[in-house]
Amino acid sequence: MSVTDDVPQAPQAERTRDRRHERDVALPRWMWVPAVVAFLVIALPVLGLLLEADWARMPELLTSEAALAALRLSLETAAASTVLCILLGGPLAAVLARGRMRGLRTLRSVVLLPLVLPPVVGGLALLYLVGARGLVGEALNLGFGITIPFTTAAVVIAQTFVAMPFLVVSLEGALRTAGERYEAVAATLGASPALTFRRVTVPLVLPGLMSGTVLAFARCLGEFGATITFAGNLQGTTQTLPLLVYIQRETDDAGAIALSLLLVVVAILVIAFARPRTTEGIR
Amino acid sequence: MKVRALLGLLAGLALLLAGCGGSSGSADTGGSSAAAAPRTLTVLAAASLTETFNAMKARFETDNPGVTVRISYGGSSDLASQIVNGAPADVFAAASDATMKTVTDKNLTAAAPRIFATNVLQIATQPGNPEGIASFADLAEPDLKVVVCAPQVPCGAAEQKIETATGVTLTPASQETDVKSVLGKVSSGNADAGLVYVTDVTAAKGSVQGVTFPEAQQAVTNYPIAVVKNAPQAGLAQKWIDMVTGEFGQKTLDAAGFGAEK
Structure with missing residues (x-):
């Protein structure tokens, strides 16, 4: 649309041009082959879960006390962790995208570490820092009588640790793509930095922020390794759905599959409702 | 051009798959024992x-x-x-x-x-047993942070059996997914005590202290x-x-x- 707007032409010519334009951006045909393979790599295992599921026992398996407690805890902790990711990761992304200081490259690679570290190692690292004998843990215990491991707070910390890079990377990319032109214009028109941020920057990067938020929330929902090593496993306090799935599998495959499907459904709902309106809708 | 790119991609994919498949079977058979x-x-x-x-x-x-x-x-x-x-x-x-x-x-x-x-369960405590834990019943002390295995895994099933046999109910801080995690929570100082196998205490080489209790014989693994x-x-x-x-x-x-x- 924008391509043709600035070139006044007869309607007929415009239409042919449009069609040719469409044909030009069409995908090369070979790309469908790896694309389909890629889709199947992801979709077929989930199909396997569906085929293996014991549908008759499903209602009973999903409404057990442990399942409901885990679902509730998962949603609550994932929501809390996502909010923390936005409040802390948003400014971090802004610093990374717009900061002028030295060492930003190093800083960025540190931010990406949770993507590389096995979550179990992340959990161990948290335990060494915030655990009973950790630097921060000892101070918290002596100063305030607070212990973090085995509490719901530990679950939120673990999820925030692993999910933060997803938000930061998405938002930093959006900030870089948006550039600083509009903010500069707003400033020359006399808008304060706060007003510019609220009325110009945020609307510009909103799609990136939303997709980062969805990714972070999804990562929180599926978090397992760091939680099990750092927070422990206790119904109602630290036992999130992935932990319950893991422990259920020890004795009851059908129960574990049912709970996994519950997790899949929750994830699909979140992505389906949040994603199209934000990332694909606004362009 | 497109065809070549596609062929390259497929070849890469094939190599990748071949690599994945081969590693499981033949990798270990070579080495020193070629004679x-x-x-x-x-x-x-x-x-x-x-x-x-x-x-x-x-x-x-x-x-x-x-x-x-x-x-x-x-x-x-x-x-x-x-x-x-x-x-x-x-x-x-x-x-x-x-x-x-x-x-x-x-x-x-x-x-x-x-x-x-x-194998039988043993109580693992901090070295020197600072909390003075001497029996299974001592673990029910509300101030103690006790970690056990989840009932779905064998060490947790054994612990539940002992609870039933003794009538002592524990309120654990966590039900870990395996016995080594229980041991880790104790040896790292995050839990005061945990229920592990006697062999885990031996393998821990002094980073925890074992306390034997007679009721462990109720649940021999x-x-x-x-x-x-x-x-x-x-x-x-x-x-x-x-x-x-x-x-x-x-x-x-x-x-x-x-x-x-x-």
Whole structure:
């Protein structure tokens, strides 16, 4: 649309041009082959879960006390962790995208570490820092009588640790793509930095922020390794759905599959409702 | 141009797949034992057997030139489901009768399993036992941070059995997914006490202190071993079991804290 707007032409010519334009951006045909393979790599295992599921026992398996407690805890902790990711990761992304200081490259690679570290190692690292004998843990215990491991707070910390890079990377990319032109214009028109941020920057990067938020929330929902090593496993306090799935599998495959499907459904709902309106809708 | 790119992509994909497939079978058969026809014995063993089976592996490979023993350690139920799902294996050594039963129920052992060791729970405390824990009932103290295994795994099932037998109910800070995690929570100072196997305390070499309690005998854990049905190396598998149940194997297990074969 924008391509043709600035070139006044007869309607007929415009239409042919449009069609040719469409044909030009069409995908090369070979790309469908790896694309389909890629889709199947992801979709077929989930199909396997569906085929293996014991549908008759499903209602009973999903409404057990442990399942409901885990679902509730998962949603609550994932929501809390996502909010923390936005409040802390948003400014971090802004610093990374717009900061002028030295060492930003190093800083960025540190931010990406949770993507590389096995979550179990992340959990161990948290335990060494915030655990009973950790630097921060000892101070918290002596100063305030607070212990973090085995509490719901530990679950939120673990999820925030692993999910933060997803938000930061998405938002930093959006900030870089948006550039600083509009903010500069707003400033020359006399808008304060706060007003510019609220009325110009945020609307510009909103799609990136939303997709980062969805990714972070999804990562929180599926978090397992760091939680099990750092927070422990206790119904109602630290036992999130992935932990319950893991422990259920020890004795009851059908129960574990049912709970996994519950997790899949929750994830699909979140992505389906949040994603199209934000990332694909606004362009 | 497009075709070449596609071919390159497919070739890359094929290489990748070939790499994935090949690594599981042939990688370990080479190496030092190139003289005779090299054979590989695959043993699936419960994680608590790591130290003892590694010692036996060294002995077995010395006694049987040309043989490589490949041991896959893991949670017993993980290993059992691997066998049920067709993983190639010669020997299965489980840390509970229940997990071995999931394999025998599907007729996937060559012969009836045999118990080669037993294990009992012990209380693991901080070194020096600063909280003065002396009995199972002491663990019910509300101020204590006690960590146990989840009831779905063998060490947790044993703990529940003891709770039922003694009438003492614990309120744990966490129900860990395996016994080594319980040990880790105690040795890292995050829990005051945990219930682990006596062999875990031995293996921890002083980073925790063991407290024996008589009620542990109410829940003795059996370690069954069996040759897997259609084992590629059935002869070697039986030889391995003979070693585990023989003098050297039993001595090694005893030194690690395991109870004797029944």
